[in-house]
Amino acid sequence: MASASITFVLNRLGELAVKEAALLSGVGDDIRLLRDKLEWLQTFIQDADQERREGANQYVGLWVRQTRDVAHEVEDVLDEFLRRLDHDTLRQGVPAWRRWLRLAASCTTQVSVRHDLRERMDGIKNRLKEISDNVDKYKIRTFRPSAPGASSSAHNSTINTVPAWDEGSEVVGFKDERAELQRYLLAGDDTSRSVMSLVGESGTGKSTLAWEVYDSPIIRKHFDVRAWINVPPQIRDDDILYFIYKRLCPESEACEQKNSITEKVHKALSLYLKNKRYLVMLDGLVNFSNWHSILHSLPQNEKGSRVMVITRLEDKEAAYANPKVSTLKIGKLDKKDSSSLFRRRVFGANNQFKEKILGSKISEPNVNMEKACENMFKITHGLPLAIVVLAGLLRTKSISEWEEVLKKLESDNEPKQVKRILALSFDDLPSRLKSCFLYFAGVPENLIYNARRLVRLWAAEGFLKPKKGKTMEDIGQNYLKELISREMIRLVKRDMNGGVWLVAIHDRLHAFAQAEAHEASFLEAHDNADLLAPGAVRRLHLQNYTETYIPMGTAFPKMRSILGDFAEERSQNGKRSLSSKVRAHGQLKKQGNNSDLRYHALRFLPASKFLRVIDLRGLRIKKVPGAIGDMIHVRYLGLRSRSLTKLPSSIARLINLQTLDIKRTEVKKVTRAFWEIPTLRHVVANMLGLPKSAGVLNNMQTLTGLLCSDRLGNDIKPLQNMVYLRNLQISGLDNRHWEALREVFKKLESLMYLQLAGKDIPLELFTKFTLRRLQILELLGKIDKSSVNEEDQYTLPNVTRLVLKLSLADQKFIDKIGELPSLMELVLSEDSYCEENLLFSDKGFNNVTSLVMANLTMVKKWTIRPMSIPKVQKIVLSGCPNMEIKLEGKEGEESLEGLMADLKEVVVCNMLQEGSIIVKPANSAFEEKINHVAIKTKSEDITGATQRDGRWRAGMIAGNMYQN
Structure with missing residues (x-):
């Protein structure tokens, strides 16, 4: 990782030398000499991390650490240099992005800054010379020649692996285990609720296997309700129970008694699941200390319900935790299945990479592959994780390089072999990708x-x-x-x-x-801020799911990034989380009296002068210190706290800011000068007002959560200065804004996602010109069709997803949108259609594969003609009481030939009563595909069904990193 640190510093030195030539008057030569020395050092240290990891030379670890420390010191010097120059300029009140180069060359204070920089650079060069002398003195440079799997070859990988990024992760092998798991879930003679644990070594593919069974059509049809919960470590059991509650129970059926939240959840679950066959999968559970409290809330309803725990615990440990729980152990793959999985991951599902990898040996692939598969099995011992990671590494090589890579991994120590595979794959990454991967820590x-x-x-x-x-x-x-x-x-x-x-x-x-x-x-991950050496921390991630207040009074002088994930943020629908409410209920004399809650003052920020990233989610914050404006290195500012209502005007001095994320806050306005920051790329908010004017924001990519509130509609005009905008989400629109939007859309040719919410949305916005790159369009509000002529054609050639809500559209409008040539997903939600009869004719919707119809209370009959939606694969119906579906075609036709031949499933939500869906004429092939489920009643949960797979829906309450 030392090489990645050097790469990062070299890039910063290069950027500084190119862009800030006037700024570096008098020190440019010193920086160029330092850059040369670091480049040479990087060349010799390519294999140092690997040698250090294997302990081949006792001095290597010391050399790597000292080299990394020098790179960090260079970074500190550069950041301090730029901070002092920018701070001096900003203190004089001059916009740094316009005049700082001229002032930097003339201000005497900046001459002093450059003098200090030169002195510190001299000290660094002397230290580098000492390290180089020690390399010769202690004979550190005794590395083995680099193997193809080493990092030195990472920049020259034989095969480009990017085309293989979307290959599937289907299960290979485990046929008996899959059948046994399915038999357990479907056991017809066992009507009582039962629990099973799926156990096995980490990396055997337990979750992948369980998901394949969980999401299979037969299981979806068998259970009334299902929930898959990803359980993060160190989580409270009552929070797990809350996750199940949020996943399964419709909001309308939540109890309102004035007892504790845990009791409320228990009663809500017991009531809602009383007469339902349910399936709950808990993935990652390792603590069974209060397991009975979870089971106690899941009723014994004699319906054949099932609970499954996927855990890394051994079968004896799981049985000891709960002797009544039966276990199914997942082992490793045999040699045949291991080879099958390996070949599929190396060559691709359709062997599309085979020729590139085999090259000239394409005529004799079997000899080479048989030997490679044999060596692979000796190394991985059939562990699926080891197989796929090794395949991902070898996919970047030609087969002539495989032998050296596999030889490098030979060992008699099985656990060590897995670690070697991971380490070798990591070492093979280019330096920049190493940093990106380590960010997952x-x-x-x-x-x-x-x-x-x-x-x-x-x-x-x-x-x-x-x-x-x-x-x-x-x-x-x-x-x-x-x-x-x-x-x-x-x-x-x-x-x-x-x-x-x-x-x-x-x-x-x-x-x-x-x-x-x-x-x-590189990064420290902790559950609190009580660190042993806070002065050395460069990146800090605080993970705490059991507390909402962290006493961060410690100074972090070298910190570049602070990320926090706290309990309060793990709530849904704008409410505080269960655990937060429980704690507040126990701490406060009067529930709901927020005056006694502890709010974080963020006093540590000014002392962390080098911070680039601030991303705190769930921390209680009422006020952001004005000193944040002096932190000119900040590029990412994320503050998601429901108690935050205001940002200081000093944020306009963050001249390098790229992202402002204030979603889930109550911030309605930021200072107008903020909209002059030219580096802005993403503004993610809740209900943030637009200014009446803004600078030229050529880098702006994302604007979501914006609210138009100006009485004269002038807050639309600034969008004209964001010509490269890709994602726009804006609400509060009315007649004052539409004329300005017409002009704005003519310039926003890069738009790919657009959501408009307001009154009387004029349809002519989408008929008078072309939004040629727009792919996702969401319209929330009544559509005004009065100014559109019958002959007008829609000019949205690349829209693949269309969402309508409260649109009150008529049949003519439905016929029109059916002509959109690229439309694949259509969502008609909550009174988006205003007539009793809905017809899908043969003329449109030829490419639609997913269709959602939610809360269309006015629709009584939906007619589907033979070729109206010929490619549809999934239909979701929710909140459409007593809808009659008329299938036009031959009377009594039993097949779907010519009528939705690709249809796989019709999901019917929240309409479990008999007769809620009437199909005429009766069509057994269609009716067999109907799957009744029960999920939340809110339309936004339904409308996302077509763009989110089941795993997203099942896991969305277990973490908050899904948000923009």
Whole structure:
């Protein structure tokens, strides 16, 4: 990891030399000489981390640590230099991004700053010379020649692995275990509720196997309600119970008694599940201390309900924790299945990478592959995690390089072999990707993470290397795809643009990342701020699911990033979490009296002068100190606290700020000068007002949670200065804004996601010009069709997803949107249609694969013609009482040939009573695909069903990193 630290500093030195030439008058030569020395040192230290890890030379660890410390010192010097220059300029009241170069060359104070920089650079160069002398003195440079799996080859990988990033993660092998698990869940002669634990070594694929069974059609149809809960470590049992409650119980059926929250949840679950066959899967549970309190809230209703625990505990440990729980142990793959999994992961599901890897040996692949598979099995012993990670590494090589890589991994120590595979895969990463991977050490274990947020954090940290013609977001997506393809992280869900949306990391890789990050002084992860050496911490992630207040009075003078994930943030629907309410109920004399709650003053911030990233979620914050404006290095400011109502005007001095995330706060306004910061890329808010004017924000990519409130509608005009905007979400629109929006949309040609909420949305906005890149369109409010002529055509050629809510559309409008050529997902939600009869004709919706119809209370009959939605695969119906579905075609037709031939499932939500869906004429093929389930009644939960797979829905309450 020392090489990654040097790479990061070298990039900063390079950027400084190019962009700030006038600033470095008198010290530029010193910086260039220092950069040369570091480049040479980096060349010789490529294998140092690997040698240090294997303990080949007792001096190597010392050399790596000293080299890394020098790189950190260089970074400290540069940041202090820039901070003092910017601070002097800002203190004079001059906008730094306009005049600071001229002032830097003339101010005497800055001459003094450059003099101090030169002196400190001289000291660093002397220290580098001493380290170089020690290398020769102690004969440290005794490394083995680099193998193809070493980091030195990472920049010249034979095969580009990015195209393989979206390969599936289906289960290979375990046929008997899969059948046994399914038999247990479907056992017809066992009507009582029973519990099973799925046990096995970490890396055997327990969760993958369990998910495949859990999400199979037969299981979905068998159970009335299901919940999959990802359980993070160190979590309270009453919070697990709360997760189950939030996942299963409709909001309308929650109890309102004035007793404790835990009792309320217990009663709500008991009442709601009393007459339902339910399935609850708890993935990652390792503590059975209060297991009975969870089971006590899940009723014994004699319906054949099931509870399953997926755990790393051995079967004896799980049985000891609860002797009544039967266990199913997942072992390792045999040689045949191991080879099958290995080949699939190396060559791709359709062997699309086979020719590139085998090259000229394509005529004799079997000889080479048989030997490779035999060696692979000796190394991995059939552990699926080891197999896929090794496959991800070898996929980057030609087969001629495989022998050296496999030979390097030979060992008689099985646990050590897995660690070697992980280490070798990590060493093979380019330096920038190493930093990105190690960032996962600072995220909670066993959760799913939002890729967009990760990319924004990486950009703020400086991990992403700029590339001409690519935005930082595009580069970050490529980095994610590379890590996924190398099997270092796992793809959970793609976004609507075909990119990465949700990702996860295996607990074994997470532990490896934490160990490497700690060893390299890259990042510290703790559950509180009581650190042994706070003066040395450079990145800190605080993870605490049991407290909402952390006493952070310690100074962190060298800290670059602080990330916090606290209990309060783990709530839903704008309410504080269960654990927060329980604690508050016990601490306060009068429930609801917030005056006694402890709020964090963030006094540690001014002392952390080098901070680039501040991302605190769930911490109780009422006020942000004005001194934050002096922290000119801050690039990412995320403060999600429901008690926060105001930001200081000094944030306008954060001249390098890229991301402001104040979602789930009550902040309604920021100072107008904030909208002059040219580096702004993402503003994520709740109900934030727009200013009447703004600077030229050519870097702006995301604006969500905005509210138009100006009486004259002037708060739309600033959007014209954000011509590269990709994501826009704005509410509070009315007749004062539509004219300005017409002009704005002519300039926002890069828009890919657009949500408009307001009154009388004029349809002509989408007929007079082309939003040619728009892919997702959401309209919340009544649509005004009065100004649209019959002959007008819609000009939205690339819209793949359309969401309508409260639109009161008519049949003519439905016919029109059916002509959208690329539409694949259609959501008609909450009074989006105003007539009793809804017809899908043969002329439209030819490419729709997913259809959601929720809370269409006015619709009595829905007619589907033979070729109206020929490619639809999934239909979701919710809150449409007594809807009659008319299937036009031959009377009594029993097959779906020519009528939705690709249809796999019709999900019927919250309409469990008999006769809620009437199909005429009777069609057994259609009716067999109907799956009645019970989920929340809120339309926003239903409307997301087509763009989120089941795992997202099941795990969304177990973490908050899904948000933008």
